[in-house]
Amino acid sequence: MFKIAIDAMGGDNAPEAIVAGVELARDQMPDTEFLLFGQLDKVKPFVKNEERLTLVQADEVIAMADEPVKSIRRKKQSSLVLAAQAVKNGDADAIFSAGNTGALLAAGIFIVGRIKGIDRPALMTALPAFDGPHDAFVMMDMGANAENRPAHLYQYGILGSFYAHEILGYDAPRVGLLNNGTEEDKGDQVHKEAHQLLRYGSEHNLLNFVGNVEAREVLQGPADVVIADGFSGNATLKSIEGTALSLLKLLKDTIMNGSLKTKMAGAMLKPALKGVQAKLDYSQHGGAVVIGVNAPVVKTHGSAGPDAVANTMKQIHTMLEADLVAKVQAFVADHKEDLVARTENDVDGAAE
Structure with a gap:
């Protein structure tokens, strides 16, 4: 069973579009579980079915305007950092976000880690x-x-x-x-x-x-x-x-x-x-894709709707299935x- 860590608070339409996209993908990917990190009082109302969804409280959010490296160092309890940490700890196989591109890139390099030799x-x-x-x-x-x-x-x-x-x-x-x-x-x-x-x-x-x-x-x-x-x-x-x-x-x-x-x-x-x-x-x-790191780290457009989120989930699934990393x-x-x-x-x- 694959596990994808989701920054549920990242993106212009989060968490509604993120949750809806994940549920679309979940219904088409029976071998995948999704870990949604976010402020649960904002995430839960949009969840229609918790099958193969695990909701994890994240007290902080990295905003689009936040300075990337500083934000991942200072906001340790943010949805993005906790999702990246789950990958580093082996609790998830990949990370997805529609949020701050620079912060996701920094999390991929400094938390998930680059491939030795790249x-x-x-x-x-x-x-x-x-x-x-x-x-x-x-x-x-x-x-x-x-x-x-x-x-x-x-x-x-x-x-x-x-x-x-x-x-x-x-x-x-x-x-x-x-x-x-x-x-x-x-x-x-x-x-x-x-x-x-x-x-x-x-x-x-x-x-x-x-x-x-x-x-x-x-x-x-x-x-x-x-x-x-x-x-x-x-x-x-x-x-x-x-x-x-x-x-x-x-x-x-x-x-x-x-x-x-x-x-x-x-x-x-x-x-x-x-x-x-x-x-x-x-x-x-x-x-x-942040390519050259030790797990799939994938970013979709900040204005992405449910369909774009679901497409990105399928992309991540293909990367995991192919054992690309x-x-x-x-x-x-x-x-x-x-x-x-x-x-x-x-x-x-x-x-x-």
Whole structure:
């Protein structure tokens, strides 16, 4: 029986949407128990059926605006910290939150703990691919680390490959490095060195590196795993979100403010436009994963409703069923020499 620790107080719609989403998932996941940590006077009223739900009192809440590291150190009785502690103690197999992203990341690294041999865990999410062999790809880092060394990007390629293969079911996932051009010599020194390390990894069958990819083409599916430094990855994600929302709003405003013919055409196109909106909704692929830590640590959007919460529960279940973390731990232990933080000489050697 799997056990998932839930931060029931995290998110804009907590605890109502969290409880409703967990109950949706519970009814579809008979081999899973859920530990809901939160202020029980606020959580209990939304519980319809306590089957395979364990409610645990948490006196404190980490708010969206709280400083991440300070909050997990000072609010020891918060729903997020207690849920993470349950994973560390072996009382749960994974942790979920829709709350403060930075705090969840800090809890994943400092409480759950990073995998030995991984320098910096990353925040990874799945995005839709409009072309190519698959309908989605994974991208990291989405903001866990504002700056990265070449070795971090190299390790992200390996971590992302594991996720794409084990969870998404992709054979030999194609790994691309987000850069400002597809040519090998593009980018700053960090990206040039990362390119050589990734090529080294590909030549030694550690991953399947296909070269640089540009931000304008990531949604066209040039790679199954797109890796980036945290600043660039987060900026790219927010640009995609903003562009999608703006385009949908523009279409809606054009139809609503147009002539009768325009409105009639809009009514006819409504089902197709809803399909486009659904395609752009990356929450259907689950939440963002803190990858590189000793258990599944997964975050869904703060405004997530019950369906998005339930989808993320299924994502966590798939990760547990695939035993993803144990496989990554074993791979890292077996390839220590290939995963160590490399020096410039190592990069030069990889390029020879």
